[in-house]
Amino acid sequence: MKRISVAQPKLAGNERNYVLDCLDTNWISSNGKYITAFEQKFAEFCGVRHAIAANNGTTALHLALVAMGLQPDDEVIVPTVTYIATANAVRYCFAKPVLVDVCADTMNIDPAAIEAKITPKTRGIIPVHLYGHPADMDAINEIAARHGLWVLEDAAEAHGAEVRGRRVGGLGTCATFSFFGNKIVTTGEGGMITTNDDELAAKLRLFRGQGMDPQRRYWFPVIGYNYRMTNIQAAIGLAQMENVDNALAERERLAGWYNEALAGLEGKIVLPVKKDWAKEVYWMYNIFLREGDGERRDAVMRHLDEQGIETRPVFYPMHVMPPYLEPSTYPVADEWSQRGINLPTHQDLTREDVNRIADSLAAALA
The missing domain is CATH 3.40.640.10 (Type I PLP-dependent aspartate aminotransferase-like (Major domain))
Incomplete structure (x- = not known):
């Protein structure tokens, strides 16, 4: 595989x-x-x-x-x-x-x-x-x-x-x-x-x-x-x-594939938001679990890894890092950063790859 x-x-x-x-x-x-x-x-x-x-x-x-x-x-x-x-x-x-x-x-x-x-x-x-x-x-x-x-x-x-x-x-x-x-x-x-x-x-x-x-x-x-x-x-x-125009177009197309493939999971995950005033370029296509914490997110990522799919967690907030540690007064960052996953995002992915990722993610969330 x-x-x-x-x-x-x-x-x-x-x-x-x-x-x-x-x-x-x-x-x-x-x-x-x-x-x-x-x-x-x-x-x-x-x-x-x-x-x-x-x-x-x-x-x-x-x-x-x-x-x-x-x-x-x-x-x-x-x-x-x-x-x-x-x-x-x-x-x-x-x-x-x-x-x-x-x-x-x-x-x-x-x-x-x-x-x-x-x-x-x-x-x-x-x-x-x-x-x-x-x-x-x-x-x-x-x-x-x-x-x-x-x-x-x-x-x-x-x-x-x-x-x-x-x-x-x-x-x-x-x-x-x-x-x-x-x-x-x-x-x-x-x-x-x-x-x-x-x-x-x-x-x-x-x-x-x-x-x-x-x-x-x-x-x-x-x-x-x-x-x-x-x-x-x-x-x-x-x-x-x-080739930058092609690169941007290919990432836009990839995001469209993800949106279609993951539409059936919107009760369990949050798909990327695109503001009406913004053009997003999808350096990373992110999803967020609707429920759970960092342990639940990490378990989903482990399942994907076992299926041959590499992912990354959304960045940890600065205020939990040892060099910048301070009491938490950042409720949005604390909640949502624990639920975020970067899915594979690059120009060599095929629609079949995206479908395989979506199927594996569905199984992990079942």
């Missing part, structure tokens, strides 16, 4: 040709034509003026926070349900991530819960477009504007997602993306920061390259970081961007 992986990349375009070109021309490090081409292509995709490549999504977050001037003891609003890199990047700056509960339907940060967490130390908000469904950026930006805060979109999982017809990546002060091997667009490891702010873009490029003055080689006016992407990574990324 074929094992179905929860995620895997699809390398079906010019990835091999472009990587071999890097090898043949000896442009394998952090200089080369593919870096510029990839940045330009991604900026066009997001509808922004600037895209600055980084070596992974976490360093992209850290770079953005440094360039925006985050200081020790500053505070940043972060959803409690996210991948831990979101909170960690704030801590890298010796600042404090202030956690906020999420919406039960999308698991994104709840705009209604943000304002109560703002203090005189608050400098910004990091909405996370979790699993490919965008956060309500209009509501978040309105709050930020009233309080003089910057907004950093964590779009690591949401390449191509839209809010009221506008793509994520250009909806805040800046945005960061991940190109890890399981993402919609991958470079193996890699990241990107996007922005329409010319001054911020210049700072991002300065800090990314060890802080070397672009007008004076080997002169370092600031303490910087080696967060550069290689030409080989960018070559893969450029090839991925040439």
